[in-house]
Amino acid sequence: MDRFEKVTVIKKANVYFEGNVTSRTIILADGTRKTLGIILPGTYEFGTGDREIMEVLAGVIKVLLPGSETWTPYAAGQSFEVPANSVFQVSVDQAADYCCSYLKEG
Protein backbone atom coordinates (compact mmCIF):
# COMPACT_ATOMS: atom_id res chain seq x y z
CA MET A 1 0.00 0.00 0.00
CA ASP A 2 1.67 3.18 -1.19
CA ARG A 3 -0.96 5.58 0.13
CA PHE A 4 -3.52 6.07 2.88
CA GLU A 5 -7.02 7.04 1.75
CA LYS A 6 -9.82 8.94 3.50
CA VAL A 7 -7.59 10.06 6.34
CA THR A 8 -7.29 13.22 8.39
CA VAL A 9 -3.91 14.95 8.26
CA ILE A 10 -2.83 17.36 10.98
CA LYS A 11 -1.43 20.34 9.12
CA LYS A 12 1.46 21.30 11.40
CA ALA A 13 4.48 19.05 11.67
CA ASN A 14 5.79 17.46 14.85
CA VAL A 15 9.34 18.82 15.19
CA TYR A 16 12.07 17.27 17.36
CA PHE A 17 15.80 17.92 17.75
CA GLU A 18 15.70 21.27 15.94
CA GLY A 19 14.00 19.66 12.96
CA ASN A 20 16.39 16.76 12.56
CA VAL A 21 13.45 14.48 13.26
CA THR A 22 10.05 15.60 11.98
CA SER A 23 6.74 13.90 11.32
CA ARG A 24 3.16 14.47 10.23
CA THR A 25 0.26 12.89 12.07
CA ILE A 26 -2.50 11.13 10.18
CA ILE A 27 -5.69 9.69 11.64
CA LEU A 28 -7.26 6.79 9.81
CA ALA A 29 -10.99 6.26 9.31
CA ASP A 30 -10.98 3.74 12.18
CA GLY A 31 -9.49 6.33 14.54
CA THR A 32 -6.01 4.84 14.69
CA ARG A 33 -3.11 7.27 14.53
CA LYS A 34 0.10 7.03 12.53
CA THR A 35 2.98 9.39 11.91
CA LEU A 36 4.98 9.71 8.70
CA GLY A 37 8.44 11.01 9.50
CA ILE A 38 11.96 11.84 8.44
CA ILE A 39 15.11 11.25 10.46
CA LEU A 40 18.22 13.17 9.41
CA PRO A 41 21.76 11.97 10.17
CA GLY A 42 22.41 11.65 13.90
CA THR A 43 21.47 9.66 16.99
CA TYR A 44 18.27 10.43 18.90
CA GLU A 45 16.52 9.16 22.02
CA PHE A 46 12.74 8.83 22.14
CA GLY A 47 10.20 7.67 24.67
CA THR A 48 7.05 5.75 23.82
CA GLY A 49 3.59 6.00 25.30
CA ASP A 50 1.72 3.44 23.26
CA ARG A 51 3.47 0.44 21.76
CA GLU A 52 4.93 1.44 18.38
CA ILE A 53 5.64 -0.30 15.11
CA MET A 54 8.19 1.55 13.02
CA GLU A 55 8.20 0.70 9.31
CA VAL A 56 11.21 1.92 7.36
CA LEU A 57 10.09 3.45 4.04
CA ALA A 58 13.51 4.57 2.74
CA GLY A 59 17.05 4.47 4.07
CA VAL A 60 18.36 2.50 7.03
CA ILE A 61 17.41 3.09 10.67
CA LYS A 62 19.60 1.57 13.38
CA VAL A 63 17.78 1.03 16.63
CA LEU A 64 18.87 0.39 20.21
CA LEU A 65 15.85 -1.14 21.88
CA PRO A 66 15.26 -0.90 25.64
CA GLY A 67 17.34 -3.48 27.50
CA SER A 68 19.48 -4.19 24.46
CA GLU A 69 23.18 -3.41 24.08
CA THR A 70 23.16 -4.09 20.34
CA TRP A 71 22.27 -1.66 17.57
CA THR A 72 20.19 -3.42 14.90
CA PRO A 73 19.81 -1.95 11.41
CA TYR A 74 16.46 -1.99 9.61
CA ALA A 75 16.28 -1.16 5.90
CA ALA A 76 13.44 -0.01 3.65
CA GLY A 77 10.60 -2.51 3.79
CA GLN A 78 11.52 -3.75 7.28
CA SER A 79 9.80 -2.95 10.58
CA PHE A 80 10.67 -3.03 14.25
CA GLU A 81 8.54 -2.81 17.35
CA VAL A 82 9.09 -0.69 20.45
CA PRO A 83 7.35 -1.57 23.75
CA ALA A 84 4.93 0.86 25.39
CA ASN A 85 6.28 3.28 28.00
CA SER A 86 9.91 2.69 27.12
CA VAL A 87 12.95 4.62 25.92
CA PHE A 88 14.83 3.73 22.76
CA GLN A 89 17.44 5.26 20.47
CA VAL A 90 17.61 5.50 16.70
CA SER A 91 20.58 6.43 14.56
CA VAL A 92 20.85 7.11 10.83
CA ASP A 93 23.76 7.95 8.52
CA GLN A 94 21.56 9.29 5.71
CA ALA A 95 18.03 10.69 5.70
CA ALA A 96 15.53 7.94 6.50
CA ASP A 97 11.78 7.88 5.89
CA TYR A 98 9.42 6.00 8.21
CA CYS A 99 5.82 5.24 9.09
CA CYS A 100 5.08 4.78 12.80
CA SER A 101 1.93 3.02 14.01
CA TYR A 102 0.71 3.43 17.58
CA LEU A 103 -0.95 0.41 19.13
CA LYS A 104 -3.26 0.63 22.10
CA GLU A 105 -2.71 -2.32 24.41
CA GLY A 106 -5.80 -4.53 24.29
Place this chain on the structure above:
Amino acid sequence: MDRFEKVTVIKKANVYFEGNVTSRTIILADGTRKTLGIILPGTYEFGTGDREIMEVLAGVIKVLLPGSETWTPYAAGQSFEVPANSVFQVSVDQAADYCCSYLKEG
Protein backbone atom coordinates in the same frame (compact mmCIF):
# COMPACT_ATOMS: atom_id res chain seq x y z
CA MET B 1 -8.11 25.07 9.56
CA ASP B 2 -5.60 22.97 11.46
CA ARG B 3 -6.23 19.73 9.58
CA PHE B 4 -7.25 18.30 6.21
CA GLU B 5 -10.03 15.71 6.26
CA LYS B 6 -10.91 12.86 3.88
CA VAL B 7 -7.65 13.17 1.98
CA THR B 8 -5.27 10.69 0.39
CA VAL B 9 -1.71 10.76 1.72
CA ILE B 10 1.17 9.37 -0.33
CA LYS B 11 3.13 7.26 2.13
CA LYS B 12 6.69 7.95 0.95
CA ALA B 13 8.21 11.36 1.45
CA ASN B 14 9.54 13.63 -1.26
CA VAL B 15 13.21 14.11 -0.37
CA TYR B 16 15.41 16.94 -1.70
CA PHE B 17 18.91 18.16 -0.83
CA GLU B 18 19.85 15.01 1.11
CA GLY B 19 16.76 15.39 3.25
CA ASN B 20 17.24 19.05 4.15
CA VAL B 21 13.97 19.72 2.38
CA THR B 22 11.28 17.03 2.63
CA SER B 23 7.55 16.92 2.08
CA ARG B 24 4.52 14.64 2.03
CA THR B 25 1.97 14.83 -0.75
CA ILE B 26 -1.74 14.93 0.04
CA ILE B 27 -4.58 14.81 -2.47
CA LEU B 28 -7.83 16.46 -1.47
CA ALA B 29 -11.30 15.13 -2.21
CA ASP B 30 -11.60 17.57 -5.14
CA GLY B 31 -8.39 16.18 -6.69
CA THR B 32 -6.18 19.13 -5.85
CA ARG B 33 -2.70 18.37 -4.58
CA LYS B 34 -0.79 19.94 -1.70
CA THR B 35 2.50 19.17 -0.01
CA LEU B 36 3.30 19.57 3.67
CA GLY B 37 7.02 20.10 4.10
CA ILE B 38 9.97 20.95 6.28
CA ILE B 39 12.94 23.12 5.29
CA LEU B 40 16.07 22.81 7.43
CA PRO B 41 18.67 25.59 7.71
CA GLY B 42 20.23 26.46 4.36
CA THR B 43 19.48 28.02 0.98
CA TYR B 44 17.81 26.00 -1.77
CA GLU B 45 16.75 26.54 -5.36
CA PHE B 46 13.52 25.06 -6.71
CA GLY B 47 11.66 25.10 -9.98
CA THR B 48 7.89 25.23 -10.31
CA GLY B 49 5.61 23.51 -12.78
CA ASP B 50 2.21 24.70 -11.62
CA ARG B 51 1.81 28.03 -9.90
CA GLU B 52 2.42 27.58 -6.17
CA ILE B 53 1.15 29.19 -3.00
CA MET B 54 3.47 28.58 -0.06
CA GLU B 55 1.91 29.05 3.37
CA VAL B 56 4.37 29.22 6.27
CA LEU B 57 3.12 27.10 9.18
CA ALA B 58 6.07 27.59 11.56
CA GLY B 59 9.35 29.45 11.41
CA VAL B 60 10.43 32.05 8.86
CA ILE B 61 11.07 31.39 5.16
CA LYS B 62 13.00 33.96 3.18
CA VAL B 63 12.27 33.84 -0.54
CA LEU B 64 13.99 35.20 -3.62
CA LEU B 65 11.30 35.26 -6.26
CA PRO B 66 12.10 35.11 -9.98
CA GLY B 67 13.17 38.48 -11.30
CA SER B 68 13.67 39.86 -7.80
CA GLU B 69 16.96 40.87 -6.23
CA THR B 70 15.47 41.16 -2.76
CA TRP B 71 15.01 38.40 -0.22
CA THR B 72 11.63 38.73 1.51
CA PRO B 73 10.90 36.98 4.81
CA TYR B 74 7.56 35.30 5.45
CA ALA B 75 6.65 34.21 8.98
CA ALA B 76 4.15 31.68 10.32
CA GLY B 77 0.67 32.55 9.08
CA GLN B 78 1.93 34.36 5.98
CA SER B 79 1.92 33.09 2.38
CA PHE B 80 3.75 33.88 -0.82
CA GLU B 81 3.07 32.94 -4.40
CA VAL B 82 5.48 31.58 -7.00
CA PRO B 83 4.66 31.81 -10.74
CA ALA B 84 4.33 28.66 -12.85
CA ASN B 85 7.40 27.39 -14.70
CA SER B 86 9.84 29.54 -12.77
CA VAL B 87 12.89 29.19 -10.55
CA PHE B 88 13.04 30.58 -7.03
CA GLN B 89 15.18 30.29 -3.92
CA VAL B 90 14.25 29.84 -0.28
CA SER B 91 16.47 30.24 2.75
CA VAL B 92 15.86 29.48 6.42
CA ASP B 93 17.92 29.90 9.58
CA GLN B 94 15.87 27.47 11.64
CA ALA B 95 13.61 24.59 10.67
CA ALA B 96 10.49 25.89 8.91
CA ASP B 97 7.18 24.13 8.31
CA TYR B 98 5.08 24.87 5.23
CA CYS B 99 2.02 23.92 3.20
CA CYS B 100 2.36 24.27 -0.58
CA SER B 101 -0.70 24.43 -2.84
CA TYR B 102 -0.38 23.79 -6.59
CA LEU B 103 -2.70 25.78 -8.80
CA LYS B 104 -3.55 24.73 -12.34
CA GLU B 105 -3.79 27.76 -14.56
CA GLY B 106 -7.42 28.20 -15.61
